[in-house]
Amino acid sequence: MRDNRSTQLPHPLAHADALLGWFIRLGIDGDEATLPGLCVAAVAQLSQCELSQLYWRDESTGRLELIAQHLPGVLGLGDPVCTEDFQHEQVLHYVLSHQTALSLEDLTGSVYECGFLPAMATPWRALTCVPLFNRGKAINGVLLCASQRQKSVHDCIASLGQLGSFALMQLALLQRRRSAENLDRPNGCTLPSRAAFGLIGSSTAMDETYRLIGKVLHTPYTVLLRGETGTGKEVVARAIHSAGPRSSKAFVVQNCAAFPEGLLESELFGYRKGAFTGAERNHAGLFDTAHGGTLLLDEIGDMPLSLQAKLLRVLQEGEVRPLGASAAHKVDVRIIAATHRDLGAMVAQGSFREDLYYRLAQFPIELPPLRERDGDVLLLAREFAQKASTALGREPVAWSNAALDQLSSHAFPGNVRELKCLVERAVLLCDDGVILPAHLALPPPPGNDCVDATLRQRLERVERVFLIDCLHKNRGNRTRTARELGVARRTLLYRLARLKIPIGDVREEC
Numbered sequence: 001m002r003d004n005r006s007t008q009l010p011h012p013l014a015h016a017d018a019l020l021g022w023f024i025r026l027g028i029d030g031d032e033a034t035l036p037g038l039c040v041a042a043v044a045q046l047s048q049c050e051l052s053q054l055y056w057r058d059e060s061t062g063r064l065e066l067i068a069q070h071l072p073g074v075l076g077l078g079d080p081v082c083t084e085d086f087q088h089e090q091v092l093h094y095v096l097s098h099q100t101a102l103s104l105e106d107l108t109g110s111v112y113e114c115g116f117l118p119a120m121a122t123p124w125r126a127l128t129c130v131p132l133f134n135r136g137k138a139i140n141g142v143l144l145c146a147s148q149r150q151k152s153v154h155d156c157i158a159s160l161g162q163l164g165s166f167a168l169m170q171l172a173l174l175q176r177r178r179s180a181e182n183l184d185r186p187n188g189c190t191l192p193s194r195a196a197f198g199l200i201g202s203s204t205a206m207d208e209t210y211r212l213i214g215k216v217l218h219t220p221y222t223v224l225l226r227g228e229t230g231t232g233k234e235v236v237a238r239a240i241h242s243a244g245p246r247s248s249k250a251f252v253v254q255n256c257a258a259f260p261e262g263l264l265e266s267e268l269f270g271y272r273k274g275a276f277t278g279a280e281r282n283h284a285g286l287f288d289t290a291h292g293g294t295l296l297l298d299e300i301g302d303m304p305l306s307l308q309a310k311l312l313r314v315l316q317e318g319e320v321r322p323l324g325a326s327a328a329h330k331v332d333v334r335i336i337a338a339t340h341r342d343l344g345a346m347v348a349q350g351s352f353r354e355d356l357y358y359r360l361a362q363f364p365i366e367l368p369p370l371r372e373r374d375g376d377v378l379l380l381a382r383e384f385a386q387k388a389s390t391a392l393g394r395e396p397v398a399w400s401n402a403a404l405d406q407l408s409s410h411a412f413p414g415n416v417r418e419l420k421c422l423v424e425r426a427v428l429l430c431d432d433g434v435i436l437p438a439h440l441a442l443p444p445p446p447g448n449d450c451v452d453a454t455l456r457q458r459l460e461r462v463e464r465v466f467l468i469d470c471l472h473k474n475r476g477n478r479t480r481t482a483r484e485l486g487v488a489r490r491t492l493l494y495r496l497a498r499l500k501i502p503i504g505d506v507r508e509e510c
């Protein structure tokens with residue numbers, strides 16, 4: 001039921017004025033992140049409905065995703081709600097298949113199922129759905145507004161449709177422009193800062209990791225993260241997602257070791273109603289949830305061989321077929337796989353498919369264990385302590401030199417998580433705001449290193465901790481650090497080089 005009637009709006013000029021104002025705001029103020037939110041705010045104001053939602057339709061897969069909704073007091077402006085596929089919800093399906101607006105002025109006793117709308121104490125009474133079209137006249141979205149009162153927005157359906165279509169066209173334009181800019185960018189030349197990756201560490205080993213992340217960020221390559229348990233594989237996967245072009249879409253993690261085979265299959269690929277006993281409704285898989293975004297397959301080495309074959313098909317064809325479905329559908333997902341296992345050796349033993357291994361290892365990144373990150377232990381410890389203090393609602397803690405000395409001389413094996421837990425415990429234990437060796441409770445080094453070390457080695461260890469600490473306090477400023485230590489700047493530089501202290505991110509301020 002397209003709205004061809006002449007307008008019956010009570011104040012048509014005021015409506016036209018407000019509409020024009022919103023068109024201008026969408027055109028001038030809207031960027032990729034804010035446009036959907038602005039659009040639903042506009043619809044809320046123009047329709048005077050409590051709820052307004054903007055759905056975006058993927059033309060290649062037919063998926064219908066809710067990209068913004070406005071519900072004052074319950075949801076913030078333009079809150080994206082989830083990445084579920086809504087194309088099969090009755091009212092939305094009606095609009096998509098008939099390519100026409102649907103206006104239900106009183107939902108009481110209606111045959112339409114509206115359970116997908118946010119649940120409210122007072123039920124939704126009226127609902128209007130408007131199809132949105134692109135320049136080629138194909139449906140690329142749906143606008144929905146709902147009210148808890150009996151209400152008709154019939155008279156502004158046409159203008160809402162124009163506004164929503166304009167917003168989606170603007171969005172597509174901005175996305176195209178960004179993709180073009182990303183393609184123009186020479187590979188890796190605009191390496192985001194380490195801070196942007198949310199990773200801590202300035203050792204040579206971590207520098208190499210940052211370099212590799214920067215290289216792969218703006219490519220569609222599949223990344224294989226390998227490293228010992230707790231070395232930060234998931235943190236790196238998040239960094240690749242968040243600093244890359246898919247950051248506005250979902251980042252989904254699935255641990256392949258945590259589920260039995262059948263369950264893992266239905267989680268990843270989804271299923272159709274009736275596919276097996278208990279499958280009472282269609283269920284979208286994680287590939288669908290991650291559509292447009294990134295899927296981290298953690299512990300990939302534990303994926304059963306039969307599923308490895310299915311995963312290979314997704315990687316090759318870009319299609320998934322849910323359990324019980326007669327056809328496959330396209331998905332656009334960046335795959336990152338992570339493992340602590342030696343997949344090469346597993347291939348040799350026949351427990352991992354060779355073809356999948358090569359497909360996943362298109363761009364491998366080996367994460368260094370903590371023992372190879374010279375100088376990072378203290379940086380990580382300070383950061384973890386600060387976060388723990390904040391989480392506990394305490395003032396930031398200070399570090400005693402003896403505790404720092406103990407930390408830096410302890411032979412941490414590889415696990416950053418272990419260091420994090422140790423520091424969090426120390427923060428909780430220290431009552432006077434200063435972390436002491438007793439709070440760390442580190443076991444004596446194996447082989448009693450300290451006793452075996454020469455006096456010179458032990459002094460160097462203490463000096464190292466002292467210099468790093470002082471540099472940190474002076475935020476990397478070597479002139480100020482030298483002044484505080486009462487030595488010439490040249491002497492400081494010499495000692496830093498001799499003790500191989502990385503300056504890394506802590507840049508000089510002057």
Ligand SMILES: Nc1ncnc2c1ncn2[C@@H]1O[C@H](COP(=O)(O)OP(=O)(O)OP(=O)(O)O)[C@@H](O)[C@H]1O
Nearest residue numbers: 199200201228229230231232233234235340416417
């Ligand atoms: N470079 C880093 N900077 C900041 N935090 C880190 C870093 N590396 C690891 N961490 C922290 O260490 C912990 C373990 O990291 P993460 O879960 O990413 O490791 P993992 O290798 O995926 O572990 P697993 O093998 O158990 O899956 C997390 O709390 C994470 O925040």
